[in-house]
Amino acid sequence: MSSSTTPMILLEHVSKRFGDALAVADLSLAIQPGEIFACLGPNAAGKTTTIRMLVGLLRPTAGRIAIGGHDLAAQPQEAKRLLAYIPDQPFLYEQLTGREFLEFVGQLYGINGADQGRRIEAWLATFGLDSAQEMLIESYSHGMRQRLSYCAAFLHEPRVLVLDEPMVGLDPKAARLVKEALRQQATQDGLTVFLSTHVLSVAEEVADRIGIIDHGHLVALGTLPELRSRAGSTGQLEEVFLRLTGGAPQVVG
């Protein structure tokens, strides 16, 4: 992880309100280039809302978001050129083949010709989809669709990758592949990753820093040792997480 004066992802006093409900409250974060940041939290904590604001699908009620120094509200196109986003359940065009879908995504980002073909071949091979590239997406399993989404995300060589529940539907082999790809891209190419997950082991294995959100508020932020110290625990991240978010639920009966 390298330090830089310009954070790759910057959230300044970001809030989001849906009617009377406050989904995200005064969230401030700065994520440096090449950093992998994991966002944890209970259900309905505001993780997905934060992510959707980050990628421009929701407008913050208050605050400012910048990607690579570009204000997301003022310079959305410049900011989005640096971004790639994969939701927990990516909806794909079922009547396109895998290759056609990647060609389409490449053209959206202005990648054409031989360069596009080279990148598509490379990522299809990386994620083990080269034999299925001419099949319609409707015949893909859930895991194959997730892997195709990763191919689409990496195709235009983004500077920032935003992932919502990145391991959903992936078998252990594919999950290992994704984790290694994230680490490699972050270390070698300076890719900045913002991911949210319920799978605490993913955060433990790949994240440089961890943020814990609860009821829209950022209740903890730091590396794993820092969080352990704050929670007064030397155990697994699960123990730390439960201490910081109100403890384990009691089993009744």
Added chain:
Amino acid sequence: MAGHLWRTAWHRHSRFQMAVVGLGVGAMLGGVYWASWEGLTLVHRVPFIGPLIIERLVYLLTLVVFCLLVMSQALVSLSACLRSPESGALVATPSPPASVFLCKTSEATVVAGWATAVLLVPVLCAYARVAGWSLSSLVTATALVLPYLAIAGAVGAVGMLSVVRAVPRQRTLVMWGLAAAALRGVYLLGRPLWEGRTSTGTLTQFLHELLPSAGWAMSPWWPSQWLAQAWLSLTHHRPGEALFHAGLLVANALFAGWLVWVVGHYLFRGTYLVFQDHAGPVTWWSRRLARVARGCWRVVDGLLAWVPQPARALVLKDLRLFWREPLQWGQGLIFFGILGLYFANMQRMGYDLAFAPGWKQLVTGLNVMATLLTLGSLVVRFAYPQMSLELRCAWLWGATPVSTRRMLLTKFWVHGSLACAVTEGLVVLSNQALGLPAAMQACAVVMVGWASFALAALALGLGACFPDVRESDPAKLVSSFGGTLALVVTLAYVGVMTACVVVPWYGLAAPRLLTAQAGLSMGGEPWLVAGWAAPAAAVGVAGVASLAVGGVPLWVGARRLTQGDVR
């Protein structure tokens, strides 16, 4: 139960939506009744043979509706029986496959047939008035539509299941088969014009052409003939004969139900499993077909080279998705094909030689109305859900440099251009067949061109104004408030455009045309009343209406996409 459903619907849907739907449906049914009454009365007044022509028309109507129902049922059954997640869940249970197939076929019959039943009611009411039916006869005749629908439903469902079972790579072969049918249709369309076939324009020849053509619709092998014969027996006060044909319909409807059960028992589960095997066996000819398909798409990409990226990517993607949904363009092919065949054969019926002053002008207006109504219903059905379905891909759009506004406008140009190409072709065909004056042809072509883009803009714009990213079923999206509003506005707009064609060229010109026909020319072209004022005003009204109907929803929709959140 009905009361509970009504109360649930009343509370679930907005009262405004229900009022709009109610008004729209009422206006449509009233319009159908009025048009049927006017048409039947006109034909009934033809000396000596008016009632005979009506009889032939009844046979033809019931046969055409039956054929359309069978095709519609086949398409709906394909979705309901083989594509729906519910079918998959039912197949995985111990439920007998025959029960599952019968249940889903019944569901598909209701979905495919209810609109036909509703539309037949005003037509039957108009016919009842002309034929002098009692109320009990009308009720009986209406009730007989139900077994007729059941038979069509069974034939469509069984046919669909048999075809899918027999064809290993159903999608590819179906698409190639439909494409071959389309080429054949183009040949049939053009042949009368290429061969320069014309009629003498006399009533005698018109009847000489029509009456034998209807003869094959009177074959007792058609279920439609049993329904038509039952209705005609009521007209001729032959209750015994009516009862016999009613019994024939009911007995065969029950037999059709039994047939569905048997076919479902032997074929449904196996066909379902075959259908789920998307890839199918990979043979040398399937590889060859796939190579040919890829080559064709490269050609299309080359033809679109003048379109800048990323718009070209959007267009190519939409074309691919459109081509791979035969349900979409198949329906368009059927309905526009029927219109095309009719327009191309108008000369054979002597339409090009006026039976009465203004006849050609009136027919032009009706042809424009039929074309735009067909386009409007297809555009609402397939274009309106587009934005909701695209916004489900918001994870892709939201993070790309391509704005949703740009996507909307690209879709508008694609849909509008495709619609314009089809409708202009049909209108030109109609104009040529009727031998209209150049001025009238030009006005009709301009108005239909505007209407094509306006209808596309209306459907897409309202789809962007009322997106629903939680719904994945396009049919449910269309039945929402926005879809209903789009349909109602479409109907009203088509009425305005039809009036713009008919009023200046027929309504105002008829007296002058009559005068001209009587040899008492008042100078100038007979169809121009008060110079060019009426046609010019009509074109102006059409332009303003098109701008309002298409431009406003598109602008509002684009604004909403730019400003709104995508949940």
